[in-house]
Amino acid sequence: MNNPKKLIVSHAPFIHIGSSIPQMSLHIILAALPAVILGGMFRFGASAVAVVSFSIATAMLWEIAINLVSKKPVSVGDGNAAVIGLIFAMLLPATAPWWFVLTGTFIAIVIGKQIFGGMGSNPFNPVALAIAILMISWGDFLDFDEMYRHFQFDFIPTYPLTAVKHFGLDAIEPVRLMDLLLGRQIGGIGATFGIGLILGGVYLMIRGFIRWEISLSFLGGVFITALIFNIIDPSRFASPFFHLLTGYTLVAAFFLAPEDSSSPVNFIPMLIYGAVGGMMTILIRNIGAYVDGAILSILLINLLNPLLDKIRPKTLGKVA
Amino acid sequence: MISKQKMKVVYGLMVYFLVVGVLCYAAFPVSPPEEPMRIMFKVTAGKVLFDHYAHTSETAYGLSCWDCHHHPLDDDAALIACGECHTANETAEQPPDICGDCHEPDEIEDTPIIKRSDAFHQGCIECHQAFEAGPIECAACHMMM
Numbered sequence: 073m074n075n076p077k078k079l080i081v082s083h084a085p086f087i088h089i090g091s092s093i094p095q096m097s098l099h100i101i102l103a104a105l106p107a108v109i110l111g112g113m114f115r116f117g118a119s120a121v122a123v124v125s126f127s128i129a130t131a132m133l134w135e136i137a138i139n140l141v142s143k144k145p146v147s148v149g150d151g152n153a154a155v156i157g158l159i160f161a162m163l164l165p166a167t168a169p170w171w172f173v174l175t176g177t178f179i180a181i182v183i184g185k186q187i188f189g190g191m192g193s194n195p196f197n198p199v200a201l202a203i204a205i206l207m208i209s210w211g212d213f214l215d216f217d218e219m220y221r222h223f224q225f226d227f228i229p230t231y232p233l234t235a236v237k238h239f240g241l242d243a244i245e246p247v248r249l250m251d252l253l254l255g256r257q258i259g260g261i262g263a264t265f266g267i268g269l270i271l272g273g274v275y276l277m278i279r280g281f282i283r284w285e286i287s288l289s290f291l292g293g294v295f296i297t298a299l300i301f302n303i304i305d306p307s308r309f310a311s312p313f314f315h316l317l318t319g320y321t322l323v324a325a326f327f328l329a330p331e332d333s334s335s336p337v338n339f340i341p342m343l344i345y346g347a348v349g350g351m352m353t354i355l356i357r358n359i360g361a362y363v364d365g366a367i368l369s370i371l372l373i374n375l376l377n378p379l380l381d382k383i384r385p386k387t388l389g390k391v392a
Numbered sequence: 393m394i395s396k397q398k399m400k401v402v403y404g405l406m407v408y409f410l411v412v413g414v415l416c417y418a419a420f421p422v423s424p425p426e427e428p429m430r431i432m433f434k435v436t437a438g439k440v441l442f443d444h445y446a447h448t449s450e451t452a453y454g455l456s457c458w459d460c461h462h463h464p465l466d467d468d469a470a471l472i473a474c475g476e477c478h479t480a481n482e483t484a485e486q487p488p489d490i491c492g493d494c495h496e497p498d499e500i501e502d503t504p505i506i507k508r509s510d511a512f513h514q515g516c517i518e519c520h521q522a523f524e525a526g527p528i529e530c531a532a533c534h535m536m537m
Contacts, residue, residue, distance in 0.1 A: 094394065094398075117420070118416045118419070118420035119416070119420060119422055121412065121413075121416045122412075122413050122416030122417045122420065123413075124413075125409040125410070125412040125413035125416065126409070126410070126413030126414070126416075126417065127413075128406075128409045128413075129406055129407075129409035129410035129413055130410075130413075132402075132406040132409075133406065133410070146399075148402060148406070149394035149398060149399050149402050150394070151402075154405075167422045170413075170417050212434075215432075215439075217430075217432065217439075217441050218432040218439075218441075221428075221429060221430040221431065221432055221441070222422060222423075222424050222425055222428075222429055222430075223429065224429055224445065229429075229430060229443070230441065234535065238438075238531070238535040238536065239531075239532065361537060
């Protein structure tokens with residue numbers, strides 16, 4: 073019998089943080105809750121509750137359905153489907169229709185994850201893949217200006233990234249960094265409350281549930297690239313702090329980029345992976361066609377992951 | 393392996409979230425307010441987000457409803473969507489159906505009604521110029537790529 077405390081050693085690289093998958097899922101959910109509850113549910117009430125609850129439930133249901141169809145053991149108990157459902161909901165507007173959520177969780181669980189063999193085998197982040205496909209198929213439902221047009225806010229009621237992209241820096245002149253940190257901006261249910269996301273991310277990094285190398289290098293990539301643009305033309309490009317606290321940046325840094333299956337495991341590759349992701353996010357935002365580049369940059373670095381993992385320490389010893 | 397006891401909790405949570413989600417969707421649908429807050433016009437030149445609340449609120453621009461909704465003047469019947477009368481295309485054949493609510497067909501037979509885009513461009517730009525406030529350039533309203 074396998075001793076559960078015994079680590080079976082295969083070839084390098086490997087890492088074990090001494091925690092089980094259900095535990096990891098639970099801690100990721102806990103880390104996301106401040107941003108979801110304080111940033112989304114308090115502001116949008118039952119609408120946000122509907123999207124988040126329905127997303128978690130349907131993600132779990134799709135997981136069970138695909139397990140049954142493929143005649144594999146039901147894997148919903150590891151909590152990964154619930155995590156995917158929650159993170160997916162964090163990126164949606166609180167007014168997302170039910171069919172949009174249902175389709176998105178299908179894409180994330182079935183196409184993004186289970187088709188490749190389930191947890192640990194997916195080459196792309198399932199949530200990023202789902203959002204990207206939805207963005208291309210029904211982009212209007214991810215247009216926060218349009219989705220929140222019936223709501224009255226006590227702050228600027230336009231999506232900061234759309235405003236700066238189309239109308240320049242004058243449009244975001246009244247936006248204060250503290251507003252962004254406190255969630256006084258429109259955006260995804262769990263993507264607006266900067267302080268909540270930072271606290272959640274720091275907690276996950278300290279506990280070792282995500283790799284700090286990836287998250288910090290992603291944020292560093294965002295900051296440095298945005299700073300370069302800002303130095304080159306400060307009348308056209310927003311400050312790096314603005315880019316750090318708007319759009320999907322923080323969710324991408326703490327909840328999307330460090331996803332185990334689609335990210336590298338060695339130190340240098342992790343730094344490159346994160347930095348390229350951050351850099352691409354700003355390139356797409358500042359000179360690309362899309363308002364927010366975070367999702368597409370995550371998919372791009374997922375694509376680079378197998379190549380980056382080739383950069384690894386030389387194996388010890390030699391084959392006889 | 394997850395114990396049967398824990399799996400029961402997982403299934404219970406899944407059913408709980410499903411019920412909460414369905415109930416919240418069914419009981420609290422997002423419906424448009426009687427007076428629009430913001431209106432998104434989707435046009436080929438790029439979307440335009442019009443802040444209706446800012447234009448009408450006393451704490452902002454404080455316009456009267458009939459400053460824009462001009463026909464019939466000072467009558468609640470004018471408080472309809474602009475596109476009801478100003479249709480997307482130039483209509484030479486016959487006036488929009490809504491005109492028939494108040495007018496006989498022969499009464500309005502030759503009445504010109506400008507198309508929606510002209511009505512907006514004319515109405516918005518003239519007002520912005522008159523008050524020397526608000527955008528008049530295309531890219532200041534349209535989200536152009």
